[in-house]
Amino acid sequence: MYSPLLVNTQTEYLQALRIKQSGLAAASRERLKALGMTDRQIIRLKKSRTVEELLDVRSPQDGVIIALNIGEGMFIKPGTTVASLADLSSIWVLVEVYEDQANWVEEKQQAVMRLPFVPGRRWEGAVDYIYPTVDPVSRTVRIRLKFPNPGELLKPNMYSEVQLTGTTTSPVIHIPREALIRTGKSERVVLALGDGRFRPANVTSGIESGARIEIISGLTEGEMVVTSGQFLLDSEASLNASFLRMEEGDRQ
Secondary structure: OEOHHHHHHHHHHHHHHHOOOHHHHHHHHHHHHHOOOOHHHHHHHHHHOOOOOEOOOOOOOOOEEEEEOOOOOOOOOOOOOOEEEEOOOEEEEEEEEEHHHHHHOOOOOEEEEEOOOOOOOOEEEEEEEEEEEEOOOOOEEEEEEEEEOHHHOOOOOOOOEEEEOOOOOOOOOEEEHHHOEEOOOOEEEEEEEEOOEEEEEEOEEEEEEOOEEEEEEOOOOOOOEOOOOHHHHHHHHHHHHHHHHHHHHHHO
16 A cells, blocks of 8 residues: 555654664654554665555455455545455354353353254364353343364354353253243143152253253152153143132132
């Protein structure tokens, strides 16, 4: 690019060197760095003692150009994004975790990612950053994961399936995920009492891992829960309870 300010500052720097004004030369050198010249370019300027009207702007890292918003002869201003580069040797994956599960996630926690269209392959990464706010609409916390990307198979804006590896916990009561009945106001399971008898029980769930879910309260060790047909049994129990309340009201 060509910048009159850069040309003038280069001239000031060379004049300071010529008259051996070390303080002025140091100040001009700092101005050149602030305007975008690299140390290597300044050293070349000092050796050649020739002002460079057209300055090469170099990327600070390797990457792929994903946006180029300029062309030859265009005028740019400070704050204008002229080009965007992405280093795809490693990528960030953004996931959202429900707010009541966010405290289970920690930085550097291990994560495994799979792509639906690449069956059988998995990528191993880690939690890189946990955002400090909760989305007011979805009630989720955003988590940033980092994965190595050999071969650059992973591309920006892809969708993926991610599994986070939790820390080890003390022994807890847990049931199959499908045994838990969630409603808008409560959680419950259907207990198998034996001899064809069943009873719904209110519970409080905790951590979910794979096909299992922790039960914080409402169950004791050894109780049997129904995993198939529990929704029908729960509905029947609710209907019978409603009929019983109606009968008691009639008797009163």
